[in-house]
Amino acid sequence: MRPPFHFPDDLITLHSAWQQTYAELAQTPAGAGTAALRRRLIALSGNLCTHPYWATPTAWRDGGVELRRAARTDTS
Numbered sequence: 001m002r003p004p005f006h007f008p009d010d011l012i013t014l015h016s017a018w019q020q021t022y023a024e025l026a027q028t029p030a031g032a033g034t035a036a037l038r039r040r041l042i043a044l045s046g047n048l049c050t051h052p053y054w055a056t057p058t059a060w061r062d063g064g065v066e067l068r069r070a071a072r073t074d075t076s
Contacts, residue, residue: 007063007070011053015071018044 021044025037053063 007067008051008053011048011051011067012070014044014048014051015067018048019068019071 018041021037021041025034025041028034028037
């Protein structure tokens with residue numbers, strides 16, 4: 001069994017914001033002001049990818065799925 005992951009609170013909050021923005025973009029009709037949501041999603045994606053937590057080479061592979069689960073739990 002793998003040890004539990006302990007993500008920094010700011011990383012979980014960041015991923016929660018990414019998931020919320022993605023859901024908003026998915027529900028907004030094309031041409032109905034999606035540019036701001038797309039720009040926000042791109043900015044959040046960049047912040048997620050460059051977060052210091054991911055500095056180790058295997059962190060994405062080992063923790064990516066668990067981060068998504070933790071972010072979903074945080075917003076529920």
